[in-house]
Amino acid sequence: MKKNIYLYLFIFSALICLYLGVSGSKMSKASSQRIQSLETKVDALKDSLQQAELRVLEMQYFSLENNDDAMAYYDHLDLENPTRYISDKLLETNESKGDNPLVPYEGMQNDFKINKIKVLNHKWILADFSDGKYWGEILIRYELKDNLGIDFTLIDHLLYTRSN
Template identity: 70%
Template sequence: MKSRIFLYLFVFSALVALYLGISGNRTVKTLEKQIIATEGKLSKLEDSLQQSQLQVLDMQYFSLKNNDDALAYYDHLGIQDPARYIADKLLETNEQEGDNPLVPYEGMQNSFKINKIKLLNHKWIIADFSDGKYWGELLINYELKDDLSVDFTLTDHLLYTRN
C-alpha cells in the first residue's frame, strides 16, 4: 500500500512537471514572439526618429539661431537672443493702425499683419502675412545697428491668389 502511494505521488508529480514544462515552453515562445515584434517596432521607431532628426536639422539649416558666423556678427552688441530681439522689432511694426508698412498690399478683409517670421541669417528675414482670408510672404533685408535700432527694407513680396 505504501509503495502504491509513492507510485501515485511519483506519477502525479511527473504529470505536474510535464504540464509545467509544456506550459512554460509555450509561455517562453509567446514571449519571444512578443519580443521580436517589439524589437521590429522599436527598429521602425528608431528609423523614424532618425529621419525626423534629419528633417529638423535640414529645416534649421537656414536659421540665424544655428548660424554661428551670423551670430558672431552681433557679439559686440551683448544681446542674449538676437533672433528674438529682431523678430520682436519686426512684430512691433504690426502695432500701427491699418496695414503693416512693410506689406505692399492693402488688406481686403482686414489689415495685413505679419504673422510668422524666420530669420535666415544676419541680413535676411522671410515673413508670412495675412488679413485673415488672404495671405502672402515677404523677403526683408534688415540691419541691426549699434544703438540696437533695426532698419527693415522690403526686398521682395508675393500675394497668393485664391482659386
C-alpha cells in the same frame, strides 16, 4: 493501498510537471517573439528619429542661430538672442493700426499682420502674413544698428490666391 496512492501522486505530479514544462515553453516562445517584435519597433523608431533629426538639421541650415559668420556681426552688441530681438522688433510693426506697414497689400477680411518669422541671416528675414483668410510671404532686408534700432526694407512679396 499505499502503493496506489503513491502511484497516483507520482502520476499526478508528473502531469503537473509536464503541464508546467509545456506552458513554460510556450510562454518562453511568446516572450521571445514579443521581444523580437519590440526590438523591430525600436529599430524602426531609431531610423525614424534619425530621419527626423536630419530633417531638423536641414531646416536649420538657413537660420541665424546656426550661421557663425552671420552671428559674428552681432558680437559687438550686447544681445543674448539676436534672432528673438529681431523677431520681436518685426512683430512690433503689427501694433500699428490697420495693415502691417511692411505688407504691400490691403487686408480683404481683416488687416494683414505678420504671423511667422524666419531670420535667415544677418541681412534677410522671411515672414508669413495673413488676414485670417488670405495669406502670403514677404522677404525683408533688415539692418541692426549699434543703437539697437532696426531698419526694415521690403525686398519682395507674394500673395497666395485661393483656388476653389
